[in-house]
Amino acid sequence: MHEDAFFAELFPRLGAMPEDVVVPPGDDCAAIRVAPGRLLLLAVDQIVGGRHYFLEGPRAAAPERVGRKLLARNLSDIAAMGGTPRFALVGAGMSPRHGPEWMQRFFAGIIETGRRFGVVMIGGDLAGTPADAIASLTIVGEVGEKEICRRSGARPGDRIYATGVFGASLETEWHLDFVPSCREGRWLARTGAVHAMIDVSDGLLLDLGRLCRASNVRAVLEPRRIPLRTPHIDWRRAAAEGEDYELLFAVAAEAAAEIECTWPFPETPLHALGECIAPDAPGVPQNAVLGPDGRPLLPETDGPVGYDHFRKSPP
Amino acid sequence: MHEDAFFAELFPRLGAMPEDVVVPPGDDCAAIRVAPGRLLLLAVDQIVGGRHYFLEGPRAAAPERVGRKLLARNLSDIAAMGGTPRFALVGAGMSPRHGPEWMQRFFAGIIETGRRFGVVMIGGDLAGTPADAIASLTIVGEVGEKEICRRSGARPGDRIYATGVFGASLETEWHLDFVPSCREGRWLARTGAVHAMIDVSDGLLLDLGRLCRASNVRAVLEPRRIPLRTPHIDWRRAAAEGEDYELLFAVAAEAAAEIECTWPFPETPLHALGECIAPDAPGVPQNAVLGPDGRPLLPETDGPVGYDHFRKSPP
Numbered sequence: 001m002h003e004d005a006f007f008a009e010l011f012p013r014l015g016a017m018p019e020d021v022v023v024p025p026g027d028d029c030a031a032i033r034v035a036p037g038r039l040l041l042l043a044v045d046q047i048v049g050g051r052h053y054f055l056e057g058p059r060a061a062a063p064e065r066v067g068r069k070l071l072a073r074n075l076s077d078i079a080a081m082g083g084t085p086r087f088a089l090v091g092a093g094m095s096p097r098h099g100p101e102w103m104q105r106f107f108a109g110i111i112e113t114g115r116r117f118g119v120v121m122i123g124g125d126l127a128g129t130p131a132d133a134i135a136s137l138t139i140v141g142e143v144g145e146k147e148i149c150r151r152s153g154a155r156p157g158d159r160i161y162a163t164g165v166f167g168a169s170l171e172t173e174w175h176l177d178f179v180p181s182c183r184e185g186r187w188l189a190r191t192g193a194v195h196a197m198i199d200v201s202d203g204l205l206l207d208l209g210r211l212c213r214a215s216n217v218r219a220v221l222e223p224r225r226i227p228l229r230t231p232h233i234d235w236r237r238a239a240a241e242g243e244d245y246e247l248l249f250a251v252a253a254e255a256a257a258e259i260e261c262t263w264p265f266p267e268t269p270l271h272a273l274g275e276c277i278a279p280d281a282p283g284v285p286q287n288a289v290l291g292p293d294g295r296p297l298l299p300e301t302d303g304p305v306g307y308d309h310f311r312k313s314p315p
Numbered sequence: 316m317h318e319d320a321f322f323a324e325l326f327p328r329l330g331a332m333p334e335d336v337v338v339p340p341g342d343d344c345a346a347i348r349v350a351p352g353r354l355l356l357l358a359v360d361q362i363v364g365g366r367h368y369f370l371e372g373p374r375a376a377a378p379e380r381v382g383r384k385l386l387a388r389n390l391s392d393i394a395a396m397g398g399t400p401r402f403a404l405v406g407a408g409m410s411p412r413h414g415p416e417w418m419q420r421f422f423a424g425i426i427e428t429g430r431r432f433g434v435v436m437i438g439g440d441l442a443g444t445p446a447d448a449i450a451s452l453t454i455v456g457e458v459g460e461k462e463i464c465r466r467s468g469a470r471p472g473d474r475i476y477a478t479g480v481f482g483a484s485l486e487t488e489w490h491l492d493f494v495p496s497c498r499e500g501r502w503l504a505r506t507g508a509v510h511a512m513i514d515v516s517d518g519l520l521l522d523l524g525r526l527c528r529a530s531n532v533r534a535v536l537e538p539r540r541i542p543l544r545t546p547h548i549d550w551r552r553a554a555a556e557g558e559d560y561e562l563l564f565a566v567a568a569e570a571a572a573e574i575e576c577t578w579p580f581p582e583t584p585l586h587a588l589g590e591c592i593a594p595d596a597p598g599v600p601q602n603a604v605l606g607p608d609g610r611p612l613l614p615e616t617d618g619p620v621g622y623d624h625f626r627k628s629p630p
Contacts, residue, residue: 003441006415010422014436021437030437032402034349044404044453046442086333087347089359091406091451100321107325121329122336122345126318127361131446136406138359138453
């Protein structure tokens with residue numbers, strides 16, 4: 001069962017949300033109004049040994065890098081809402097293979113990465129687990145209510161952009177060492193021109209499909225425009241593998257030129273990939289991402305595409 | 316390695332806390348000031364199959380009860396700060412033995428229990444785990460800055476009280492079915508007379524020792540006053556086993572009579588257990604809890620006492 005399908009079944013059972021829940025679950029973060037115009041962003045993410053990093057062998061990850069990755073994944077969720085990360089709470093399961101020394105180094109990776117992004121750890125829980133190494137991190141961030149970027153605001157005619165390059169994340173170890181796009185996300189949010197934004201963690205096509213479904217639009221993507229991390233992969237791999245942790249966003253067509261001209265991050269590539277079009281029919285389209293020939297780039301079924309942590313382990 | 320010792324080593328590495336962190340990690344919850352006089356409470360806790368509940372056999376817990384317990388443990392942490400719980404974020408690891416159906420029922424237990432306490436789930440993550448069943452929950456609550464109860468405010472002369480009864484939590488299944496003392500905690504916080512409060516999750520003696528260390532006091536406890544859940548256990552077991560999820564608090568001596576007389580929860584026993592005395596020497600006393608004969612009820616070492624989830628599995 002796909003994680004999206006699991007939560008799609010679960011979320012309707014949550015009932016009505018309180019008035020101060022401005023963004024309910026289903027986006028990169030939930031958002032709570034804590035003062036007029038001021039939102040708190042919250043999200044939880046997990047990291048599992050043998051799934052999100054190698055436990056042993058020549059590519060076994062140092063515990064500091066595992067902690068770093070767990071926090072960075074969550075920072076990317078805050079970035080996608082245009083927010084500023086502030087606090088982290090960490091629950092960790094300590095298996096017999098991951099003793100106190102491994103754990104101290106794992107937490108040190110979180111603390112050190114947090115320091116670079118202005119995030120402090122304000123809570124932790126440590127439990128013994130019989131076999132597995134698993135940890136969860138809840139991130140808390142802040143954003144102005146006028147600045148927040150959701151998945152759901154894209155409109156027909158919007159231009160679709162992405163930061164960075166795609167694919168080959170596992171083999172290049174980008175998945176461990178990526179720098180979450182917090183500055184880029186904040187800058188984009190403050191332009192006021194971004195209608196929708198999402199972070200690409202599960203594959204460009206899968207996450208673009210999520211943005212389209214949330215916004216009730218379709219997207220036309222030009223595959224040759226997808227920037228590749230290494231020359232030996234093709235666009236299909238780059239768009240499906242995931243673990244890119246880049247920002248994907250939709251901007252009003254009339255604002256696109258200004259975004260490109262004033263983009264203040266020379267070290268971060270910015271690429272126009274395509275545009276949003278109206279759905280053919282009312283309701284949520286199943287295959288929201290089309291190629292230039294009008295044929296779906298996503299398969300006909302609603303099954304998993306891209307790097308789905310719920311099914312696939314690193315090779 | 317004891318969880319307290321692990322975090323005692325880790326927390327100093329966190330560095331200076333931002334100004335809006337009113338209660339840093341180390342209490343039942345951390346507290347963040349989100350508006351003048353208004354604090355947000357945050358804490359994370361985990362539940363591990365085979366440690367916090369039986370996975371199989373005649374006492375295997377239904378998944379709904381496991382979800383209920385995970386949330387209720389976190390609610391107890393909010394109660395101990397005098398707060399009102401509001402939101403939950405859940406990370407769950409789905410093992411081959413805990414498929415989608417188990418997981419849906421587990422989340423249903425969280426959602427249903429949340430409804431009874433005014434808590435909504437605003438975030439979730441589901442990951443596949445190779446072997447273990449483990450889940451974490453981050454709770455978010457609210458409390459007024461003038462009302463918040465910490466572990467650290469007890470003073471010599473304060474009377475020590477506890478709600479409820481103690482011991483035999485595993486065999487009576489109290490550890491699955493307890494009702495967290497949110498109403499009691501809020502009422503106590505609003506009296507303004509509670510100097511320090513903690514929830515008893517790891518054993519009465521262990522948690523009273525934590526309150527004493529945080530407050531730099533010692534406690535004199537009359538063991539015969541510890542109320543027992545069942546007649547066939549003695550006070551040593553009742554004070555050490557843990558999983559009671561009761562409130563333990565220190566009140567000014569002059570306010571004790573009024574607390575007892577106006578206590579508005581006839582279904583919740585309230586017992587005076589002893590009092591706080593000055594430490595013999597400056598600094599944190601190693602053996603903070605004494606019997607009426609002046610001898611320590613806690614062992615001389617600083618090692619684990621009580622129900623330590625980090626070492627012990629349910630029998």
